[in-house]
Amino acid sequence: MKKELKSITADLAAYVKQLDEDTTSHRSQDTGHRLQDISHMAQETDKKTPAEKIRDAGREARDTVVRPTGDAMAALAKEIRACRKCRLGNSRLNAVVGVGNTSAKVVFVGEGPGFQEDHKGEPFVGRSGQLLDKILDTVLGLKREDVYIANIVKCHPMKDPESPESHGNDRPPDPEEISACRPYLDRQLVLIKPKCIVTLGSVATKVLLGVTQGISLMRGKWHDYPVDLFGPGHPIKVLPTYHPAALLRNSNLKRETWEDMKMLKAFLDE
Ligand code: SF4
């Protein structure tokens, strides 16, 4: 899994690099609204260049985005709930679209739903979620209704897909599932138009930033989201931090997480 993820993020980094080269050389006609669709990368038969794929994915996303945000998010949620683009669609109990304020300044992004989330259809409602709520409240003075919370994949990745009722059946999403689901998160971001994203844990950080470094090297610093959803020069800022589940396993990580959240607070208060 780690090896595959490393390769997909390396592909993504190469992809973004080519986009940069293309846009700085001759793509001035591009509107600047671009989305990456790494699922297209897997299709060997597709002859488009990566930059053309980004451009087309961006156009597609914008075409499906209808203001006002609430209506468009409801339409997107309906689409996600009916989605079977990867095998997780066959085993989930509920697709977990996201929760919170669709005009939030900050979007928190986790890895994927677990047992509790699959049952409730809401992200971060298990033990990790309770800790996330506590962090939001104590450090930021915010409720989950004030921010937006979503995941890289919208359906529960299970070790045994036949047993959605079993505990201890969670696993991380695989690269195919991530590729299939990824466009939904970008469409959510286009609608919400946040000032920043907080990636929770290694998987969300690697996927969104297209890097291979682990979370301990990435956290505590602001990064630019490598996809220009709102045109060149307006990158969404990304702050990686530890996943709350990691804090439950190792409470030594709390201090650094608190520092990260203070950085977030200062940024939101600017
Ligand atoms: Fe569709 Fe994403 Fe669920 Fe896969 S995980 S079925 S791509 S919504």
Ligand code: URA
């Ligand atoms: N872990 C995640 O990454 N996401 C959830 O929604 C719950 C737990």
